[in-house]
Amino acid sequence: MxxxxxxxxxxxxxxxxxxxxxxxxxxxxxxxxxxxxxxxxxxxxxxxxxxxxxxGFWEDLKYFPVAGRKEAPKEVFYFEDTWLEDRNYGGKRAHQGCDVFGKEDRREYYPVVSMTDGVVETVGWLPLGGWRIGIRSPGGGFFYYAHLSSYEKEFQEGDAVKAGEILGFLGDTGYGEEGTRGKFPCHLHVGIYVKTQKEAEHALNPYPVLLFLQSRQKNFFY
Ligand SMILES: [Zn+2]
Structure with a gap:
């Protein structure tokens, strides 16, 4: 050469x-x-x-999705990076989310709050997610909260939601027909999806988001 x-x-x-x-x-x-x-x-x-x-949605993130209670304002919640781990209900599939647990395995105990402002896009029962609610933030992130034991109020699609607003309570619903509970320990399943050029619902790992929000836990003194 x-x-x-x-x-x-x-x-x-x-x-x-x-x-x-x-x-x-x-x-x-x-x-x-x-x-x-x-x-x-x-x-x-x-x-x-x-x-x-x-x-696109990073600046929308305001609060950790599970809040402390009056009796325990410094409540600690646990979550691990289980991105794409195997799950078996409804056929073999990968875990597209992150699960948050409280110290106590109790329904109706820990408030679940919205991480962002946004608009309710989906609400109601899903065989996999149980009572769930999905909220689209202004920056385009879709935040999915699943397995709730109950809703704070009757949410409708199109309702505006504020960051920190109570959506419902952490629970163990799902893995069956409407009303199924108790198939697994109480926890909040958090999913985050964005629209990409190829996919309408592209799943992102919520773990870094939850770590970031960990110091932004909202506590209720009721
Ligand atoms: Zn999960």
């Missing part, structure tokens, strides 16, 4: 690397400006293109 060709190859390679690197740096600073915990996402092995999917 001629010397100039080698040189050209080298320059091209270098250019591509540089442009790629610059693009990554730009988007990382955009994510940081929106308040995204970039290091946390990176620790989970996520790349800029993965983080990009959270960007």
């Amino acid at each position: 001629k010397k100039w060709m080698l040189m050209l190859c080298f320059l091209l390679f270098f250019d591509v690397q540089m442009i790629g690197g610059m693009r990554d740096k730009t988007s990382l600073s955009t994510f940081r400006q929106a308040g995204m915990p970039v290091e946390l996402f990176q620790k989970m092995g996520m790349k800029a293109q993965d983080m990009e999917q959270y960007l």
Whole structure:
């Protein structure tokens, strides 16, 4: 190979690397400006293109979805990264969400609150999700709260919801026909979906969102 060709190859390679690197740096600073915990996402092995999917709704996130009670304002909730773990009800499938547990396995005990402002898009019974409610935030995130033991009020599709508003109570409904309870320990299943060019409902891992909101737990003194 001629010397100039080698040189050209080298320059091209270098250019591509540089442009790629610059693009990554730009988007990382955009994510940081929106308040995204970039290091946390990176620790989970996520790349800029993965983080990009959270960007639209990040600034909508206000409260952890389960709240403390008067008797225990410093309630601690537990959740793990179970993204795409195997689940068996309704055929073999992958867990597209994150489950939040309280210390006590009790229905009607912990308030479930909306993480964001938004509009109710879906509400009612689902064989898998039990009593569930789905809320679309202004930035386009769809937040799905499942297995509720009850709703705070009769929500209708199209209702406006405020961040921190009580949606209902943590429970153990689902895995059967309407009213089925007790098939698993009480917990809140959180799902987050966004519209992409390819999919109307693209599921995102809620784990980094819940970690971020952990310090933003709302407590009720009633
Ligand atoms: Zn779940």
